[in-house]
Structure formats: structure tokens, C-alpha cells
Amino acid sequence: GESVGLHLPTLSVQEGDNSIINCAYSNSASDYFIWYKQESGKGPQFIIDIRSNMDKRQGQRVTVLLNKTVKHLSLQIAATQPGDSAVYFCAAPARGSYIPTFGRGTSLIVHP
Amino acid sequence: DTAVSQTPKYLVTQMGNDKSIKCEQNLGHDTMYWYKQDSKKFLKIMFSYNNKELIINETVPNRFSPKSPDKAHLNLHINSLELGDSAVYFCASSRDRSLEQYFGPGTRLTVT
Numbered sequence: 001g002e003s004v005g006l007h008l009p010t011l012s013v014q015e016g017d018n019s020i021i022n023c024a025y026s027n028s029a030s031d032y033f034i035w036y037k038q039e040s041g042k043g044p045q046f047i048i049d050i051r052s053n054m055d056k057r058q059g060q061r062v063t064v065l066l067n068k069t070v071k072h073l074s075l076q077i078a079a080t081q082p083g084d085s086a087v088y089f090c091a092a093p094a095r096g097s098y099i100p101t102f103g104r105g106t107s108l109i110v111h112p
Numbered sequence: 113d114t115a116v117s118q119t120p121k122y123l124v125t126q127m128g129n130d131k132s133i134k135c136e137q138n139l140g141h142d143t144m145y146w147y148k149q150d151s152k153k154f155l156k157i158m159f160s161y162n163n164k165e166l167i168i169n170e171t172v173p174n175r176f177s178p179k180s181p182d183k184a185h186l187n188l189h190i191n192s193l194e195l196g197d198s199a200v201y202f203c204a205s206s207r208d209r210s211l212e213q214y215f216g217p218g219t220r221l222t223v224t
Contacts, residue, residue, distance in 0.1 A: 034211055043116070043202050043215030044155070087153055091211075098209035099145075099167065102155040 004092050004103040012109045019077040021106045023090035026071065034100060035064060035075045036089045044089060047075070077108075085110045115139050116216035118203050124222045125193055132179075133188045133219045135203030144186035145204040145213065146178060155202070161186055162209065193223045 004025045013019050025033070031052040036044035050057045050064045050073070057064050063076040077084055087107050091100035116137045125131055137144065143162040149155045159178045160167040166178065175191040190197060200220050204213040 032211055038153075041217075043204070043218050044213075045215065046212050049212065089155065093211060098143075098206075098211060099157050099160050100211055100213075101157075105153045105155075107153075 004090050004101055008106055009104070010107045010109065012111060013080050015080060015082060015110055015112050017080055019080045019084070019108055019110075021075045021077075021088050021090075021108065023073050023075075023103055024071060025073070025090075025092050027092070027094065030092045030094070032093060033064070033066065033073050034091045035062075036091060036102075037084075038087045038089065038105070040086070047088075080108075080110050082110050082112055084108060116203060116205055116214050118201075118216040118219050120219060121217065122220050122222075124224065126224055127193055127195060129193050130189070130191045131193060131221075132190070133201055133203075133221070135186050135188070135216055136184055137203075137205040137214070137216075138184065139205055139207070139214060141205035141207050141214070142183055143206050143209050144180070145206075146186065146188050147202040147204065147215075149200045149202060149218070151199070158188075158201075159186075190221075193221075195223050197221060198223045 034049045035047040037047050038044040048059045061078045066073045087105040089102045089105045091102045093100045119134045145160050146158040158172045177189045179187045200218045202218045203216040206213045
């Protein structure tokens with residue numbers, strides 16, 4: 001199956017800075033990747049996804065970059081706000097599956 | 113107008129008891145899931161179910177069983193609760209096995 005993992009368990013940033021959360025995956029056949037945000041006391045919430053035929057995808061204040069050569073993806077949050085404080089998960093399904101395997105999550109702490 | 117709801121939000125019970133957690137979604141989705149999140153925030157799929165098939169994570173003990181009275185509900189029944197079952201359990205749903213899943217608020221289960 002797929003194995004995904006985030007590089008750092010915790011990331012602290014100042015309000016207004018840009019945040020970069022990194023994730024590595026093991027299965028080079030993975031063709032779809034998802035980022036979820038989980039605020040304290042809530043369930044994970046879909047943020048953005050990217051397919052393997054893309055290198056970059058942008059949303060509102062968020063950008064996901066995919067580097068298939070080194071099997072790495074990142075989530076960039078521009079102008080980080082206190083409301084961005086949460087645990088962020090990358091997830092990917094095994095090829096042919098629709099069930100994602102979640103990484104262990106990075107806790108983003110935004111200091112005012 | 114909550115999309116995915118779970119009851120109860122908190123559940124404290126003793127070892128050996130049998131308990132159920134209910135999940136309902138009003139999104140019209142046809143695939144539902146149960147996840148277990150441990151104290152380190154690791155999110156693990158337990159079951160995936162739609163009207164055609166049930167996919168069980170083989171690591172899930174058979175004391176856990178999903179029950180779906182209809183397409184909008186997927187309840188989780190747990191027999192003979194053990195201390196290690198203490199965790200937060202999330203229900204989720206998606207449209208036609210889409211990887212964009214909508215999560216409920218979670219049920220924090222504590223087994224004493």
C-alpha cells in the first residue's frame with residue numbers, strides 16, 4: 001500500500017509569514033494527492049488536491065507542489081493567519097484504490 | 113444543516129461493554145467511512161462502505177462492525193471494548209468513492 005509521511009511534526013510561524021508543510025510518499029505509482037486540515041476538536045477538512053499529471057495547483061492562499069522525481073509534495077500557505085493553526089495531513093490512495101492513506105500530520109502553530 | 117454528524121460526541125465506558133456510534137450524512141453521498149485517530153493524531157481507515165461493497169481494513173479487530181440501515185447512515189458497533197480502543201473515531205462520506213471526503217466532528221471514546 002501507499003505510505004505517506006510528513007517531515008516535521010510541528011511547524012511554528014509568525015502571523016503574516018508564509019508556511020511550507022512537506023510530505024513524502026513511497027509509491028511512485030500514486031496518481032492523486034490530497035491535503036486535509038484538522039482544527040482542534042474537529043474532523044479533517046479537505047483543502048486541496050493534485051493529480052500526478054500536474055506539478056502545481058493553486059487555491060485561495062494555498063499552493064500545492066508535486067515533485068514526482070523525489071516523491072515529495074508540499075503545501076504552501078501564504079500570509080499565514082491564526083486561523084490556519086491546525087494539523088495538516090497529506091494523503092494518497094494506493095493505485096486503483098479510492099481509500100487514502102494519511103500521513104501522520106504536521107501541527108502548524110501561528111504566533112500573532 | 114450539518115453535513116456529516118456523529119453521536120455521541122463523547123463516550124466513556126468500561127472494558128467489556130458493547131457500544132455503538134451513529135453517523136448520518138445529508139449530502140446524498142453513497143460512500144461512507146470510519147476512521148480511528150489515536151493520541152498521536154494518526155488517522156487510520158477502518159471501513160469503507162457503499163451500497164455495493166464493504167471494504168474492511170484487515171488490521172481492524174472483528175469486535176468492530178459497521179452497520180448501514182440506509183445510504184445516509186453508517187453506524188459503528190464495538191463489542192467487548194478494550195482499553196486500546198480509546199481514540200477519536202471519525203465518520204466520513206464521499207460521492208461515489210471520490211477521494212474528497214467530508215468528515216464528521218468525531219466521537220471521543222474513552223474506555224476505563
